[in-house]
Amino acid sequence: MNACQAVAEHRPDDVRRVYVRESLLPAFGAFLRRCAASRIAYHVVDDAELAKITQSTHHEGVCFIVRERAPVALPALLAVPGPRCLVYLDGVQNPHNLGAIVRVCAHFGAAAVLIAGSDGGVSTSMLRTAEGGGEWVEVLGVEPGPAPLLAARAAGFRLIATAARSPQDLHARRLPQRTLILLGSESHGLSPALAQLADESVRIPGTGKLDSLNVACACSVLLSEYWRAHPAA
Known part of the structure; x- marks a missing residue:
């Protein structure tokens, strides 16, 4: 529901069709009137029909068919000047973890999530879990390996990794204004090659x-610390 409300607020013209449970008509009333005026079809359906449409039981009574956002190229993302925090994910593919990370990024103002070896990671499960965060955060797939990280470093980003046994306490110093946080999967962590490429490793x-936190929890701690140091970013 929150994901659909975020789309209705931020890019209503991208909505192509709406399916909604009758009990939610008051919550979406203003938007549905806009749909009617714009000749965008909406249908009042029951939960059984919503389950067929969404192929899920987690629809919360509403489904939007929405035009995909135009993808942002990595060079354009890195070229934005000033304080900025990005998150790079190595081997994190679970849509629920991805959605939780996107939600955390939206809360703390991180600009983008870069998913190595992915076509972007945008799925209905991820967007549902992000609770509307997907409207605030760019999510894009990047090629695996060092190239995206080297490009970020060339654009002035410091590469910050986590390590359980790092002597550097996360809270002992301010994170840089332009930070790229590197996170790996819970099963394998950050690959050794990428960990060695990091400018710094910090311990939570x-x-x-x-030994470690859930990857979304670790991301939350790191982004909270970045927000504390650079709230204006």
Whole structure:
């Protein structure tokens, strides 16, 4: 529901069709009147029909068919000047983790999520989990390997990785104004080659009883620290 409301607010002209449960008509009333005026079809349906349309039981009573956002090229993303935080994911493909990360990025103002070896990672599951965050954050696939990271470094970004045994405490210094956070999958972590490419490795302080956090949780801690240091970004 939050994902659909975010689309209705930020790019209503991209909506092509709406399916909605009768009980949600008041929540979407203003937008549905706009749809009617623009001759965009909307249908009042029951949950069984929504499950068929969405191929999911997690539709929360509403489904939008929406035109995809125009993709942003990596060079254009890196060329934006000033303080900026991006997140790079190595081997993170689970749509629920991706959606949680996009949601965290939207909350803390990270501009984009770069997914190595992916066509962009945008799926209905990811967008649902992001709870509207997908309207605020660019999500794009990049080629695996060092090339995107070297391009980011050339654009003035510092590459920050995490390591459970790093001597550098995350909270002991300010993260750079232009930061690219590198995160790996929970099963394998960041690949050794990419970890070695990082400009710095930091440790998220804690009890030490566990080796690592869920990747979305780790992302939240890191972005919270970036926001603390650069709230205007």
